[in-house]
Amino acid sequence: MSDFMQFLLSGITVGATYALAGLGFTIIYNASHVINFAQGEFMMIGGMATVSLLAAGVPLPLAIVLAMALAVAVGIALEKFAVEPAGKAEVVTLIIITIGASLTLRGLAQVVWDKKFHALAPFSGDTPIQFLGAAILPQSLWVMGVSLVVVVALGWFFNRTLLGKAMLATAFNGGAAQLVGINVKFMLMLSFALSALLGAVAGILIAPIAPTSYDVGLMMGLKGFVAAVLGGLGNGLGAVVGGLVLGVAETMTAGYVSSSYKDAVAFVLIFLILFFLPNGLFGKRGTERV
Amino acid sequence: MNLANSRWTGLGVLALVLALLPLALPNNFYFDVANRIAINAIVAVGLNLLIGYAGQISMGHAGFFGLGGYVSAVLTANYGWPPLAALLVACVGVALLAYVVARPILRLKGHYLAMATLGLGMIVSIVITNESWLTGGPDGMVVPDFEVFGLRLYGEQTWYGVFAVLLVFAVWVALNIIDSPVGRALRAVHGSEVAAQVAGIDTTGYKVLVFVVSAVFATLVGSLSAHYGAFITPDKASFMHSVEFVTMVVVGGMASTFGAVVGAALLTLLPQVLSGLEDWEMVVFGLILMTSMIFMPRGLVPSLQARFTGGAR
Amino acid sequence: MKQSRMRRSALVLAASLGCLSAALAAEGPIKIGSFLSVTGPAAFLGDPELKTLQLYVDKLNAAGGVLGRKLELVHYDDAGDAAKANTFVKRLLEDDKVDVIVGGTTTGGTMAAVPLVERAGVPFVSLAGAVVIIDPVKKWVFKTPHTDRMACEKVFEDVKKRGLSKVALVSETSGFGKSGREQCVAVAPKLGVEITVDETYGPKDTDMTAQLAKVKGSAAQALLVFGLGQSPAIVAKNVAQLDIKLPQYQSHGVASKEFLQLAGAAAEGVRLPASALLVADQLPGNDPQKPVVVDYTREFKAKFNEDVSTFGGHAYDGLMLAVDAIKRAGSTDKEKVRAALESTKGYVGTGGVVNMSPSDHMGLDLSAFRMLEIRNGNWTLVP
Numbered sequence: 005m006s007d008f009m010q011f012l013l014s015g016i017t018v019g020a021t022y023a024l025a026g027l028g029f030t031i032i033y034n035a036s037h038v039i040n041f042a043q044g045e046f047m048m049i050g051g052m053a054t055v056s057l058l059a060a061g062v063p064l065p066l067a068i069v070l071a072m073a074l075a076v077a078v079g080i081a082l083e084k085f086a087v088e089p090a091g092k093a094e095v096v097t098l099i100i101i102t103i104g105a106s107l108t109l110r111g112l113a114q115v116v117w118d119k120k121f122h123a124l125a126p127f128s129g130d131t132p133i134q135f136l137g138a139a140i141l142p143q144s145l146w147v148m149g150v151s152l153v154v155v156v157a158l159g160w161f162f163n164r165t166l167l168g169k170a171m172l173a174t175a176f177n178g179g180a181a182q183l184v185g186i187n188v189k190f191m192l193m194l195s196f197a198l199s200a201l202l203g204a205v206a207g208i209l210i211a212p213i214a215p216t217s218y219d220v221g222l223m224m225g226l227k228g229f230v231a232a233v234l235g236g237l238g239n240g241l242g243a244v245v246g247g248l249v250l251g252v253a254e255t256m257t258a259g260y261v262s263s264s265y266k267d268a269v270a271f272v273l274i275f276l277i278l279f280f281l282p283n284g285l286f287g288k289r290g291t292e293r294v
Numbered sequence: 295m296n297l298a299n300s301r302w303t304g305l306g307v308l309a310l311v312l313a314l315l316p317l318a319l320p321n322n323f324y325f326d327v328a329n330r331i332a333i334n335a336i337v338a339v340g341l342n343l344l345i346g347y348a349g350q351i352s353m354g355h356a357g358f359f360g361l362g363g364y365v366s367a368v369l370t371a372n373y374g375w376p377p378l379a380a381l382l383v384a385c386v387g388v389a390l391l392a393y394v395v396a397r398p399i400l401r402l403k404g405h406y407l408a409m410a411t412l413g414l415g416m417i418v419s420i421v422i423t424n425e426s427w428l429t430g431g432p433d434g435m436v437v438p439d440f441e442v443f444g445l446r447l448y449g450e451q452t453w454y455g456v457f458a459v460l461l462v463f464a465v466w467v468a469l470n471i472i473d474s475p476v477g478r479a480l481r482a483v484h485g486s487e488v489a490a491q492v493a494g495i496d497t498t499g500y501k502v503l504v505f506v507v508s509a510v511f512a513t514l515v516g517s518l519s520a521h522y523g524a525f526i527t528p529d530k531a532s533f534m535h536s537v538e539f540v541t542m543v544v545v546g547g548m549a550s551t552f553g554a555v556v557g558a559a560l561l562t563l564l565p566q567v568l569s570g571l572e573d574w575e576m577v578v579f580g581l582i583l584m585t586s587m588i589f590m591p592r593g594l595v596p597s598l599q600a601r602f603t604g605g606a607r
Numbered sequence: 608m609k610q611s612r613m614r615r616s617a618l619v620l621a622a623s624l625g626c627l628s629a630a631l632a633a634e635g636p637i638k639i640g641s642f643l644s645v646t647g648p649a650a651f652l653g654d655p656e657l658k659t660l661q662l663y664v665d666k667l668n669a670a671g672g673v674l675g676r677k678l679e680l681v682h683y684d685d686a687g688d689a690a691k692a693n694t695f696v697k698r699l700l701e702d703d704k705v706d707v708i709v710g711g712t713t714t715g716g717t718m719a720a721v722p723l724v725e726r727a728g729v730p731f732v733s734l735a736g737a738v739v740i741i742d743p744v745k746k747w748v749f750k751t752p753h754t755d756r757m758a759c760e761k762v763f764e765d766v767k768k769r770g771l772s773k774v775a776l777v778s779e780t781s782g783f784g785k786s787g788r789e790q791c792v793a794v795a796p797k798l799g800v801e802i803t804v805d806e807t808y809g810p811k812d813t814d815m816t817a818q819l820a821k822v823k824g825s826a827a828q829a830l831l832v833f834g835l836g837q838s839p840a841i842v843a844k845n846v847a848q849l850d851i852k853l854p855q856y857q858s859h860g861v862a863s864k865e866f867l868q869l870a871g872a873a874a875e876g877v878r879l880p881a882s883a884l885l886v887a888d889q890l891p892g893n894d895p896q897k898p899v900v901v902d903y904t905r906e907f908k909a910k911f912n913e914d915v916s917t918f919g920g921h922a923y924d925g926l927m928l929a930v931d932a933i934k935r936a937g938s939t940d941k942e943k944v945r946a947a948l949e950s951t952k953g954y955v956g957t958g959g960v961v962n963m964s965p966s967d968h969m970g971l972d973l974s975a976f977r978m979l980e981i982r983n984g985n986w987t988l989v990p
Contacts, residue, residue, distance in 0.1 A: 007820050010849075014816045021813075039405055086584055093591035095404060096351055100544045103537060104583030111576030119650035121837035123869045130872070132848045139816075139849050213844075214813030215837040215869050219648065223811040226533065233409040259817035263807045264780060268420040271413035278410055282402050323701035326694065423780060426789070432782035433715045433737060434689055436722060450697075524722040527689040527715050565691070566698075569683050576646065 006137025011259040012252060013135070017144040017213070019251020020151040024206035025228025026235065026243035027158065028199035034175035034238050035195030038087060038098045042106035044225025045113075046203025049075045051216030052113055054208050055122040064127075072204040078109065079200025083193050106221065113218035121215040124208070143212045150209055154202065155244055162240070171195065175238070234274060236287025245285060249273075301469055304552050308465060312458040316451070325450035327566060332457035333519045335558035336464045338542040339551055340511030343468055343504045345540065346549035347477060350400060350501060351408045354415025355539050358388055358509045360531020362516030364422055364429055367437040367526050372428070377440045381517045385510050392509035396502040412533065419531040434527030437520045453522050460518075461555070464511055468551050471507065476500040512539075545586055547593025556595050636679035637672075637939055639664065639929065640705030642695045642720070643734075643922075644712035647687030648781075648810065651836055651865060653712040655907075655919030656734055657682060660709065662910050663926050673930055674937070681705055685716050692716035693723065700727045706939040707932075709925040711735050712918075714782045721748055730932070730945045732925040734918070736860070737786040741968040749948055749968045751924040751958055752917075753859060753882070753976055755783070755833075759791035761880035761976045762856045763798040765989070766829050769854065775804035775827035777818055777842060779834030783860055784810070787833035803827045810838055816845045823851050835860040840869035847873040854878070859976070863916030867984055878989065880976040884920045884957040885986045895955050903957055920957030928954060928961065 025043060032040045053071035058064060086101050093101075127146050132139040162168040174181040174191040182188050206224075207216065214220075231250050235242025250270055257266040277285060312332075319325050337359060344350050365384035369375040375383075399410045422429050429435060440447040447453060471477055476495060490497050520526040529535060538561065546557020564582065568575045590597035641660055644653035664680045672678060681703045683695035692711065699705045700723060707730045711717035714737040721740070724731040724747050731748050733740050738754040766774060774795070778788035788807070795802050804825045806818040819842070822830060830853045832842045839861045846855060855877045857866070862881040867874055883890055887900040903923055907915050931954060932947035933939060951963040951970060959975025978989040 007824065010820045011817050014814050018814050033405075039408075086588060089588045090591055093587070094548065096345060096540065096544050096548065097587050097591045099351075099408075100541055101584050101587045103541065104580045104587065107580030108577050108584065109580075111574065111578075111580055114646060114650070115573050115577065119646065119654050120865055121651065121840075121869055123840070123871070125871075130844070130847070132850065141848055210813065214841055217837065219650075220811075230409070233406060237405055255814065255817040258808070259820065263818050264424045265420065267809060268417050271416050271420075274409060274413045278402060278406055279398055282406060284406070321701050323698045326697045326701070330694065426785050431785040432780065433713075433718055433739070433786060436718070450701075523690070523693050523719070525689070525693060525719040527719065529688050529690055529715075566694075569695075572645070572684065575684070 007259060009136045009138035011255045013138050013140050013144065015252030015255035016248060017140070017147050017251070018254065019248035020147050021206050021210045021224070021247075022227045022231045022250050023244040023247025024151055024154065024202050024209075025224050026231030026247045027155070027240060028202045028206075029228050029232040030235075030238060030240050030243045031195050031199045031202070033232070035171060035192050036087065037095070038102065039095075039229065040082075040196075040199065041099060041102040041225060041229075042082060042109060042221075043199060043203055043228055044221030044223070045106045045109040046075045046079060046200045046221075047207030047210075047224045048113060048216065048218060048221035049078060049109070049200075050204030050207030051124070051211040051220065052117050052122070052207075052218065053204075054211065055124060055216060056117055058124070068208055071208060072201055075200040075204035075207075076197045079196040079203075080193055082200075083196035087196070088189070088192065106225070110218055110221060117218060119218060121217045122211075123215045124211040126212040141213065143209075147209045147213070150205065151244075154205065155240075158240060167194075230270065230274060233284055234277060236281075236284030239284070239286040242284060242286035249285075301472075301551070305462070305465055305469060308552070308555065309462050312462065315458075316454065322450040325454050327562065329450060329453050329457050329522065331559045331562045332454075332461045333515045333522075334539070334542060334562050335555045336457075336461055336515045337512045337539050338546065338554035338558040339461075339464045339468050340508035341539050342543045342546075342548065342551060342554040343471060344501075344508045345543050346547075346554075347472060348501045348504045350505070351404070351540070352411040352505075352508070353408045353533070353536050353540065354411035354413070354418075355508065355512050356531050356533070356535035357415030357418035358392070358512040359516035359535065359539075360422060360526075360528065361388055361391075361418055362513030363437075363520035363526045363530050365513075366517040367435055367520050368428055370438050370521075371435060376442075377438070377521060378442045381514070384517045385513050388513040389506055389510050392506045393502065396505045397498070400498065400501045400505060412536070415531065415536050416533060419528055419533070422531055423528045429528070432528055434525055437524055437526055439524070440518065440521035447521070456518065457515075457522075460515070465551055465555070467507070471504065472551070541583065545583070545593060547595035547597070550593065550595045550599075553593050553595030557593070560594070636677040637674070637933065638679050638681055638703060638705040638707075639926070640696075640699035640703060640708040640729075641680060641682040641710035642685045642692050642699065642708075642716065643682065643710050644687040644716065645684040647685075648836070649687040649713050651863070651916075652918045653684070653687075655863075655913070655916050656710075656712060656922035658911055658913075659907065659919040659922040660926055662906065663923060666906075667930065673933055674939075678930075682710075685712070687713055687716070689713070689715035689719040693719040696720040696723050700724070700729060705729065706941070707929045707944060708732070709734070709922070709929050714740065714786060717748075717750075721745060724748065728941055728945075730929065730941060730948055732929055732948070734921045734925055736783060738790060739786065744966060744968055747945060749928070749963070751928065751956070751961075751969070752921045753880075753958060753971055754790075754969065755787040755858070756790040756794060757971070757973055757976055758787065758833075758859050758880050759794050759831075760798065761973060761978060762831055762858075762878075763791075763795060763800045764973075765856070765878065765978050766800060766854075767798060769829075771828040771854070772799060773801050773803045773826055773828045775806075775822040775825060775830045775853070776802050777804075777806045777808065777815070777822065777830065777832050779810050779838055780807050781810045781835060783835045783858075784833050787858055787860075791831065791833065808834075808838065808842070810834070810836070812838060813841065814845065815842050816849060819845050819849050819851060822853075823849055827853060829854045829856065831856045831858075833858045833860070837865075837869055840866055840874075843870040843873040843877060859917065863918065864914040865916075867981065871984075874981045874984070876981065878978060878980045881979050881986070882917050882920060882958045882975065883977055884915060884917050885979060886977065886988050887915075889986075889988050895960060896957070899955050900957050917957070924956035924958050924961070927956060 057067035231247035235246030369380035542557035547553025685692035711733040717733040733750040778784040936943035936947040961970040963970040
């Protein structure tokens with residue numbers, strides 16, 4: 005039983021970071037139908053910038069804010085200088101552009117910072133908390149707590165504020181949104197800024213648990229993509245559930261089946277889900293217009 | 295008709311270039327680069343059928359490439375099979391696998407299809423990495439020379455002959471499929487699947503065919519390149535390698551067979567050219583990728599073609 | 608007809624150019640080829656290796672070069688990709704025509720180069736760990752780092768000294784970890800050690816508590832972690848999190864200051880086998896390695912303002928072994944250099960005292976490994 009709790013709580017912690025990455029994919033996908041393969045790089049920027057600012061003597065809270073601001077600036081630049089000029093290019097073309105962007109950012113990070121791994125100090129110490137026979141780190145609570153706050157805040161933003169509704173409207177039908185006076189270009193930019201912010205938050209939260217380096221974005225981005233697709237692309241709640249399912253499935257497999265094959269199990273899971281639900285867990289089932 | 299003619303002329307030009315190229319290659323290193331270009335080009339030509347003509351994204355073709363290499367490596371090195379038999383088993387095996395998974399996978403659309411193919415490639419790569427008793431694990435394994443009928447294929451220049459002939463053959467097969475009734479019909483309705491279906495065309499059958507053909511292309515050269523390189527690692531089946539293949543197709547130009555060849559050549563040459571930049575290599579490579587796609591979203595060859603022929607499609 | 612004549616004349620031209628350049632090369636610099644993983648997942652290994660090579664090639668040149676000729680370092684970054692390593696080695700052999708190769712950060716990259724250097728007949732000193740590189744012996748291939756098999760032996764020796772015998776093994780699914788796991792499983796029975804738990808994790812994993820929970824509930828008396836880079840630090844932290852009180856061993860793959868920084872307090876009491884380089888200032892004055900490691904530490908710190916790792920030390924040893932062999936061979940003749948490398952005796956490097964032979968292309972014995980323990984955030988020698 006205590007093993008089960010340990011696996012579950014570890015899985016939820018890992019899953020929460022996948023969920024935040026998945027949400028980043030979802031927001032941009034909704035606004036632009038772009039799969040942003042540079043999403044993982046936002047997480048890298050968040051973690052690495054915080055580490056380097058701390059090393060430069062900046063206090064932690066300010067370092068975190070500055071790191072998030074940097075990620076947002078990069079996100080906006082990516083939209084302005086790469087995605088917007090490409091305009092109505094094909095899906096694959098846009099994917100390649102974001103892959104190019106992710107390589108560029110990763111390359112810049114290794115030149116500007118370094119190629120080493122860095123750990124952040126945990127926000128509230130590293131004395132484990134015992135809970136139903138499982139030991140969890142205070143940092144895990146930070147990850148879960150902040151993720152929950154982010155999800156609730158996003159829900160409020162998209163359902164209760166004019167700006168959020170405008171973004172949703174743009175996602176649903178860009179042309180119609182433009183007609184009713186919504187600045188579609190601005191919405192697009194906002195979606196990149198928001199995703200970058202989410203990515204940076206996730207990258208900073210996980211840095212005390214798993215060290216960060218210039219190339220952590222690749223794996224986190226991939227996991228985030230999996231989470232987003234698992235839940236049904238374009239569905240925010242789906243991405244969260246997808247991330248948690250992925251994280252828990254991984255630790256449960258590592259714990260009960262085989263630690264070597266835990267990543268494979270995640271992909272088999274995806275096959276099964278896509279086989280029975282071709283649009284993911286919570287994807288739109290409507291017919292596609294042609 | 296005119297367009298089709300120009301395509302077949304292209305095949306002749308390609309064959310001529312490949313025949314004359316050895317005169318310009320000063321040493322075996324350049325032959326090696328040419329061989330790697332040909333290897334990638336064959337995969338890209340196959341993948342282009344799937345992405346460019348059938349409109350289906352695959353993020354898992356390195357899985358097939360790696361399977362081909364590992365089936366050949368394991369059967370020849372561990373079990374003493376003749377390389378040709380191993381090659382045939384690899385191709386037939388992957389063709390069957392691709393055929394079986396094609397229908398459920400191709401039912402998926404857009405990004406879900408990308409995800410499923412990505413998953414397929416990942417599973418292949420994870421199995422190869424984990425079963426080290428068979429595959430040597432992440433450190434890879436040595437692959438024996440390719441011998442057929444007592445003839446041993448060895449050396450960059452000999453292999454150049456093999457890969458050059460195969461590339462011409464691959465392009466010829468691709469052009470035939472494109473010019474087949476289904477291929478023509480699909481292009482006639484400007485790639486709209488529903489319109490083609492309405493017109494009574496078996497689009498699923500076409501997609502499955504193209505999926506299998508592109509998988510077999512990847513397997514074939516995956517297998518040969520393992521013998522050629524004399525060594526194989528799980529990197530060959532990795533997600534990043536799949537992405538590289540897709541990038542070749544898209545940069546060269548979707549729905550352009552010669553674009554795929556050009557894309558493969560560019561993306562194989564770039565890392566060699568940029569190797570002097572050291573730490574800046576990744577930045578420059580990423581920027582080139584981004585700018586070329588932003589300014590030539592249809593890819594290099596179609597964009598240049600459009601410029602020279604006055605923009606007509 | 609015309610084509611073949613053209614081809615023939617082109618060949619003649621190429622051949623005469625080749626002769627010309629070969630004649631010029633005799634007066635030119637000695638070319639040291641290198642391919643290292645300066646970027647990618649193994650960058651923390653390749654980066655200090657390249658810095659070391661550049662630093663010492665410059666120093667040797669400033670001191671007048673070797674055999675009156677300058678050294679020229681030709682380097683390519685394989686980014687941890689064995690396929691890239693394979694191409695770049697071809698380039699080193701065919702295009703750059705290097706005299707000797709010192710490089711190969713990862714075992715995968717090295718093994719991808721082995722068939723090529725064996726065919727070309729160029730001496731190759733690898734900087735990668737696994738025992739497969741030199742066992743079986745390959746005519747042209749040498750290596751400087753201690754093998755994973757030695758690491759297992761050293762650790763199990765220490766486990767037995769503590770009067771324990773049941774070991775839990777947690778290894779990474781990277782090349783380094785896989786090979787290490789296989790070697791440990793193979794040598795354990797010979798040393799009277801039983802591996803009771805055998806778990807693995809992925810090199811990019813962020814949480815290993817699931818695997819470690821199984822260690823906690825088992826009868827194991829000690830824990831051995833076999834991995835590279837940041838993941839062993841996560842394991843160490845997870846061990847502390849789960850309050851696992853077993854004596855903990857790590858492999859020589861964590862022998863850099865980075866591990867201490869990443870693992871922090873969780874690294875206290877962890878033991879690992881490593882070369883003398885890490886404890887240069889703690890060595891007794893009569894230790895034969897003392898002057899070498901103190902010297903290298905000072906030079907590296909002065910130039911790069913970074914702590915030394917044993918990985919940079921491997922590159923130092925590789926370069927110096929090659930230079931030493933070229934000096935003794937009196938030329939860059941490949942076969943002579945190879946024979947000189949193979950007959951290296953009593954060379955004192957950062958990794959230990961090297962005695963090569965036709966059956967041993969590494970030349971280090973178990974005494975080259977020191978058992979270190981992490982105390983107060985620093986390495987200390989276990990007596």
